[in-house]
Amino acid sequence: MPLIDSDSDSDEGKINISGRRNRRDPNFNANPTKVNSNPLKRARNNSENDDSIKSSSKSSDSNQQNQKDRKVRYIAKKKASNNNNNNNSNEVEGGGGDNVENNNLQGANGGYAWEDEIKRSWDLVTVDKEGDMTALVASIIEARKKRAAKRNITPFQRGIIRTLILTLDCSESMNEKDLRPNRHAMMIQYAIDFIHEFFDQNPISQIGIVIMKNGLAHLVSQVSGNPQDHIDVLKSLRKQEPKGNPSLQNALEMARGILSPVPPHCTREVLIIFGSLSSTDPGDIHQTIASLVHDRVRAKVIGLSAQVAVCKELCSLTNFGDNSFYKIVLDETHFKELFDEAVTPLPVNKVNKGFTLVKMGFPTRVFENIPTFCSCHSKLVYGGYFCPNCHSKVCSLPTVCPCCDLMLILSTHLARSYHHLMPLKTFEEVDSKEKFPTENCFSCQKKFPVLMDHKTNELLTSSRYRCPDCKIDFCIDCDVFIHEILHNCPGCESKPTI
Structure with missing residues (x-):
């Protein structure tokens, strides 16, 4: 009997010197069946196995076809039942029935709510033919600025x-x-x-x-x-x-x-x-x-x-x-x-409602060639503001006089605080279908941006915001700046007064 290498690989499996199967072989069977020594019987058994394989494959194909047919019949039946439910819901008046409950559970596609298609946030992102997202980004930024410009204008x-x-x-x-x-x-x-x-x-x-x-x-x-x-x-x-x-x-x-x-x-x-x-x-x-x-x-x-x-x-x-x-x-x-x-002052409620006269001082600025001590920090400074009541020197305004407790302010400080009581009206967005009188913003003189839908060639938004008093158009940037910083309409202020 010739010696066979135990490390050699073959289709027959790994064989050691003793002629036994190696247990590490993946095809090794611990309980092998008896092999029939008759070649005719082996051929008959092989043919029977082939027939069984063919029959099993045919049965699996038929099962798949039956599943497809059942699925098609189920979809058709569901559509028919949905149509019947819609017809019945139109005939029912009032509420409290089973049809009303089923209709409440139905989604946008006619089925139930849990059968709706999943809508992801990134599926809403659209681009034009050239793959550009400039119009989309500009519309998002403008919508954010609109929210910033919308504030409560009710006077309190x-x-x-x-x-x-x-x-x-x-x-x-x-x-x-x-x-x-x-x-x-x-x-x-x-x-x-x-x-x-x-x-x-x-x-x-x-x-x-x-x-x-x-x-x-x-x-x-x-x-x-x-x-x-x-x-x-x-x-x-x-x-x-x-x-x-x-x-x-x-x-x-x-x-x-x-x-x-x-x-x-x-x-x-x-x-x-x-x-x-x-x-x-x-x-x-x-x-x-x-x-x-x-x-x-x-x-x-x-x-x-x-x-x-x-x-x-x-x-x-x-x-x-x-x-x-x-x-x-x-x-x-x-x-x-x-x-x-928290920047905006709180409205006065009914409990604290009342009117109080507050004494204030409006000092004038004085320039000095020689530094003198201020009463607020006890430091040598050039110039400052002198209290009109006790003539004490302070460095900056607004402040409270350290000597007489008088509030010292400038007229501009009082004017900036007054806009909370009478807020500026919200500018109205101009309809995109309206004919525009100008192409430039009244305040910054920049051209209004054009945001168009490339599919319909229509304007997405006019990008114009009109003052309800002077009827002058502004861009979104100037609208936010006017309401948050200026608190005065440039169009209304530029009109001559009689």
Whole structure:
């Protein structure tokens, strides 16, 4: 018997020297059947196996054909039943029947709601023949600017002299990175932008900054009307790492103590940025909330996590049952929008309704060749403003005189605060089918963009926004700028007055 290599591979399987099958062979069978030594019987068995294979393949083909036929009959039957249901629903008056319930469950394609086709957000993106998405992107940007320009123009009596305590959560929860780069960094950046915008729209108001950290509340910036002081403090907070747990009660008690000497003609507000899901309080926070309600302090909370029951109770009780002052951030853009909402003064309610005459001073600027001490910082400065009541020197306006407590402002500051009481009307979008009198914007003199549908060659939008008073058209950029910065219509101001 010749020797056979045990490592050689063949169609017969691996064979060792003893002539036995190798167990590592994938075709190895531990219980082999007996092989018939008669060649005629083997041929007969092979032919029977071939016949069985052919018959099984024929049966599988017939099964597939039957399945297709059943599917076609099922679809036809379902369409017929849907048509019958639609006809029956037209004959039924009122509600309460089975047909009405089935119709409520039907989707847009006539079937049930769970049979509707899946519509993905990216399936709505369309391009023109050249594969260009410029028109689509421009329409999305314009729609976003439209939302920014649409604001409540109903005139309310508002408290334009505001005292607001900005309370920031600097606890360990602000290290979360669901907002890039993290919650703490984004909160500080948006707070700086808020300070700029707040004093631009409310020049005769004041702000103080309180942070919550390690279970305590810290006053990091005194109440003042100088935005640069607050911005410098916020920039220094960037270098500090958030630690510990927040204490909402300590922050509210500190804010209540700061706002207690505020005169009644000024509003008392607390804006809280809360990123934690709990509060480490030394006492009964519900008693603190009751004290805030008694002192007429109004609170607003911007949550960075899930809704917290005590924050909802705080906003509801301090705002006379209005729950809209507690909102949860959805994304970075929404966080910025919630900050911007706090810029507008709150309407005066019926409880606080009243008229108060406030004494104000309008000092004039004086230039000096020799520096003298100012009464606000006790520093040598060239020139400044002298109080018309006590003749004390201050560096900048608006401010409160350190000697006689008289509010010192300029006429422009009062004018910028007045636009909250009489807001500018919303510009109306011009119909795209209307004949346009001009091709350029009245304000910036740029040509209006043309956004056309390449399939129908029709304008998607006119990109023109018309003042309801002077009937002059503006572009979307000028519309947003006029309503957010100027607060006066250039077309109305340019018309000659008799």
